[in-house]
Amino acid sequence: MIQRYTRTAIVLHWAIALLVLLNIALAWSWPNFLPDAQVRPAIDLHKSVGVTILGLALLRLLWRFGHRPPPFPRGYARWEVNAAHATHFLLYAILFAMPLTGWIMDSAYEHAAATPMYWFGLFQWPRLGVIMNLDPVTKKSVHDTFGAAHELISYLVYALFFIHLVGALKHQWLDRTQELQRMWPGRR
């Protein structure tokens, strides 16, 4: 019998996965092929999607504290179980690190006060006051440091996403365990 994640975990997993992919696609679009006039709206959308991911990641973590995930199918090698645990832990960490570094960088933007951020154009999303109120020199260095961190962590996102995907597909197709079904909506 397949032991599935709960419906909440499945919905959060796929919603977050799609939003992360969307945000990466947006981040690739503006330096590579978007016309200048669409760069600002794309960055604004990126920020709204990013803080939404932060909210969903928080829900996911709360769910995780209250629920033990279903055990791995039998027959996985010890190293595979350890690698999966480490990857999952790091994936949780980057779901927070990416939005938080982005939010801090954006709050340290020198024109942040004059260009408020709106969540999908609906309501004003707060910048971090502690950062906005720094003196201009410190603010610039916070902006550059967290901007560099945001970029650096994005490489970790690519690497972890790759490992996560290859691991799941190896179990599914080579080991022939019903791995994807565990995180796929369906009848219990």
Ligand code: HEM
């Ligand atoms: C999981 C969520 C997020 C992901 C996966 C993500 C991913 C990325 C990536 C891959 C880049 C390009 C880095 C580079 O090569 O320079 C980028 C840039 C950027 N991100 Fe994010 N990001 C996320 C959340 C956020 C949030 C929450 C904000 C702000 C509230 C934000 C603001 C920015 C800004 C301002 C840039 C640089 C734009 C420019 O080039 O001027 N990001 N992001």
